[in-house]
Amino acid sequence: MDAREPEHSDVIIIGAGFSGIGAAYRIHEKNPDLTLTILERRERLGGTWDLFRYPGIRSDSDIFTLSFPWEPWTRPEAIADGADIWQYMADTARKHGIDELIRYRTAVHSAEWHSATDTWTVRADRDGTEAVFTARFLFFASGYYDYDEPYVPDFPGIGDFRGEVIHPQHWPENFDASGKRLVVIGSGATAVSMIPSLTQTAAHVTMLQRTPSYLLSVPRMLPPINAIRRVLPRRTGHLAARWVMSMFGSLLWLVSRRAPALSKRLLRRMTMRELPANYPVDVHFRPPYNPWDQRMCFMVDSDLLKAVAAGDVDIVTDHVDHFDTDGIVLRSGHRLDTDVVITATGLQMQALGGVAVFVDGDKVEPHQRFMYRRHLLEDVPNAAWCMGYTNASWTLGADMTARAVANLLAYMHSHGYTHAYPHLGNETMPEQPAFNLQSGYVLRGLQALPKSGQRRPWMLSHTYVRDAIGHRLEPIDESMVFGRAGVAEPHPA
Incomplete structure (x- = not known):
């Protein structure tokens, strides 16, 4: 495509992961006459499920709520491996013709709104050449973290370490752990899912954590759910499984928040059952916060605890003082000699995929804007940003966003409008954090996210059931x- 001749679509979707594929389906379902283009910076679709390829990568929530409600998951697992999730996404995109809408290797760097014409001009790098696209509506399906730069603490002396240092976000394709001593720094979902797989080949694995996480074991297969799926028609069975698991997840979160003492006792009892007698559970598996103050980590069939019980994994709760040539010296004075250090230290939060957004020449700073109903930004016309849940499957929120945008586009078309945006005006709106977690990546990235109000429709809720009802x-x-291009429209009072 000649960069001087923009490619025009009614809707541009940035990102071809769960959010982007879902948005394309829902928008076309409601608005079959609209033209769609998906811009994807990578060489394959999949988003997170293409980027992360470390051993043991899997869903950290059940696959029935993670998968699309309109395309049944047909495999028997309730907790799915990353490769199977990617294949499901690829098959779904191909089945519904969504793969034909994707422009790969197209990294968007700016988007400019022009009120005179009510259009977006999107500029991207495509194989080293600038490509220009225009659209009436822009949908950011680019997630909430930086794909290029993960979070790595500035460990003193790490440059002196003679071994290999790996971050899971950039896992080397040919890495072989055979016979090596590994230290995994971190206690979040990545470390918890990775470590049991690493023990299959490594000489030994040590999990080094500053603070423990709450761990909940879930079975890979759920026989009652699979029984429901066998009895009902495929799509009905999938929706039933999705409903049951979303209700279970909502109940788990509610009990954790309303009865933290009970939740702590139950989680501790479950942990103790899998570990040897006299194991220091309260040293290594007792977080100093309440359940769901940080995201709970899911094990599959207690695999991490079983690896600890078998002696394949050591848990060390301490702080890194510094690195030296052979390993890590801890603040306690102990040391961990190792061949490989894996820094499962988290993500860097990022709004709108790092795209510079301008409205009539003025740059939009997302952290200065309120979010509206999870998907629109205050006073930014014809633009949505998909925001999922922190305490449930991302796709539950992503599908809600996609349907809301599809309905908005249909409403605009039926009334002849060419632009729409939420407007707060002079109304006073108390703020609260967009994400209600105390996880490190959230606290580090609060200034990257838009603001959340404390009342609807400006409140970023984290209660799926309430949102699902309110959405309707x-x-x-x-x-x-x-309004319409070139016609002044009054703001609501």
Whole structure:
């Protein structure tokens, strides 16, 4: 494509992961006459499930709520491996013709809104050449973290270490752990899912954590759910499984928040059952916070605890003082000699995929804007950003966003509007953090995210059931400005 001749679509979707594929399906389902283009910076679709390729990568929630509601998951697992999730996404995109909409190796760097024409101009790097696209509506399906730069603490002396240092976000394709001593720094979902797989070939694995995480064991297979799926038609069975698991997840979160003392006792009892007698459970598996203050980590069939019990994994709860040539010296004075250090230290939060966004020449700073109903930004026309849940499967929120945008586009078309945006105006709105977790990556990235109000429709809720009901009952024009190019429209009072 000649960069001087922009490619025009009615809707541009940035990102071809769960959010982007789901948005394309829902928008086309409701608005079959609209043209869609998906811009994807990588060489394959999949988003997170293409980027992360470390051993043991799997869903950290059940696959029935992670998968699309409109395309059944047909495998028997409830907790799915990363490769199977990617294949499901690829098969789904091909089945519904969504793969034909994707422009790969197209890294968007800026998007400019022009009120005179009510269009977005999107500029991207495509194989080293600038490509220009225009659209009436822009949908950011680019996630909430930086794909290029993960978070790595500035460990003193790490440059002196003679071994290999790996971050899971950039896992080397040909890495072989055979016979090597490994130290995995971190206690989050990545470390918990990775370590049992590493023990299969490594000489020994040590999990070094500053603070323990709450661990919950879930079975890879759920026979009652699979029985429901066998009895009902495929799509109905999938929706039933999705509903049951979403209710279970909501109940688990509610009990954890409302009865933290009970939740702590139950989780501790489960942990103790899998570990040897006299194991120091309260040293290595007792977090100094309540359940769901940070995201709970899911094990598959207690695999991490079983590896600890078998002696394949040591848990060390301490702080890194510094690295030297042979390993890590801890603040306690102990040391960990190792061949490989894996820094499972988390993500860097990022809004709108790092794209510079301008409205009539003025740059939009996302952290200065309120979010509206999880997907629109205050006073930014014709642009949505997909935001999933922190305490449930991302796709539950992503599908809600996609359907809301599809309905908005249909409403605009039926009324002849060419632009729409939420407007708060002079109304006073108390703020609260967009993500209600105390995890390190969240606390580090609060200034990257838009603001959340404390009342609807400006509140970023983390309660799926309430959102699912509200999504259907709330008027589409509440606190919204609609208009046509070149025609002045009054703001709502």
